[in-house]
Amino acid sequence: MASRRIVVLISGSGSNLQALIDALNTPALPRAHIALVLSNRKAAYGLTRAQNARPPIETAVLALQPYLKTNPGKSRRDYDLQVAKLVAKHNPDVVVLAGWMHIMSEGFLDVLSGDAPYDGEHKVQKPIPVINLHPALPGAFDGAHAIERAYEAFQKGEIKHSGAMVHRVVREVDRGQPVIVQEVEINLGEPIEAYEERLHKTEWDIIVKATAKILDEVAPISS
Ligand SMILES: Nc1nc2c(c(=O)[nH]1)N[C@@H](CN(C=O)c1ccc(C(=O)N[C@@H](CCC(=O)O)C(=O)O)cc1)CN2
Numbered sequence: 001m002a003s004r005r006i007v008v009l010i011s012g013s014g015s016n017l018q019a020l021i022d023a024l025n026t027p028a029l030p031r032a033h034i035a036l037v038l039s040n041r042k043a044a045y046g047l048t049r050a051q052n053a054r055p056p057i058e059t060a061v062l063a064l065q066p067y068l069k070t071n072p073g074k075s076r077r078d079y080d081l082q083v084a085k086l087v088a089k090h091n092p093d094v095v096v097l098a099g100w101m102h103i104m105s106e107g108f109l110d111v112l113s114g115d116a117p118y119d120g121e122h123k124v125q126k127p128i129p130v131i132n133l134h135p136a137l138p139g140a141f142d143g144a145h146a147i148e149r150a151y152e153a154f155q156k157g158e159i160k161h162s163g164a165m166v167h168r169v170v171r172e173v174d175r176g177q178p179v180i181v182q183e184v185e186i187n188l189g190e191p192i193e194a195y196e197e198r199l200h201k202t203e204w205d206i207i208v209k210a211t212a213k214i215l216d217e218v219a220p221i222s223s
């Protein structure tokens with residue numbers, strides 16, 4: 001059976017990308033490779049992680065503001081379609097947003113679902129699931145800076161739990177169906193760094209499990 005294809009979108013350090021890289025072709029993530037790592041920030045250390053992988057992983061950078069500057073008249077939506085085109089060309093079985101700090105418009109999702117062509121003519125052969133890692137529980141702290149917001153809310157007594165999840169990506173940010181949800185303990189009075197350390201370890205675990213779960217749904221390994 002052919003190796004299952006993963007495309008990973010990043011914006012930063014890439015520690016979750018590293019978790020995926022380390023899990024490739026182990027029992028946790030069998031028969032899989034990362035076909036492309038795409039970053040919207042050229043300084044993202046995750047790009048170095050991909051290039052240092054063995055075998056090296058193809059990387060690409062497409063940042064919004066430089067795109068708009070070099071393509072006068074083009075919009076954020078055009079940018080999203082360009083991202084979709086870069087992704088679709090690799091015909092992935094799954095797309096993983098691993099710290100991808102850009103809200104995707106319908107255009108991107110329409111291409112990945114097969115509802116719209118990625119090059120004005122061709123559509124993806126089958127719907128491509130897109131999943132996102134988010135450092136909060138379903139329905140809580142949607143959007144950016146969720147770690148800090150959840151930590152502060154707990155310390156103020158506003159919430160009793162927080163955690164992390166991987167969810168399917170839909171147009172409404174962080175409201176897609178959860179794939180894996182894991183609570184993470186927060187302790188009253190502890191520094192945020194202690195909570196973040198526990199949370200990131202949980203993320204590294206659930207991003208691999210969620211990716212494997214989706215791959216087994218869309219491209220199961222025949223026994
Ligand atoms: N259509 C969707 N797009 C994205 C989703 C989603 O569920 N649906 N998840 C996010 C990831 N994310 C939280 O998990 C998130 C990332 C970024 C932002 C945000 O406010 N981005 C700003 C720019 C911020 C920056 O550049 O630092 C923006 O896009 O204008 C919110 C939520 C990924 N995309």
Ligand SMILES: NCC(=O)N[C@@H]1O[C@H](COP(=O)([O-])[O-])[C@@H](O)[C@H]1O
Pocket residue numbers: 010011012013014015016017046098099100101133134135143144145146203
């Ligand atoms: N809303 C999305 C969001 O906040 N994502 C967060 O970005 C970090 C990426 O870390 P990494 O670059 O080390 O993988 C992770 O903590 C992830 O939960």
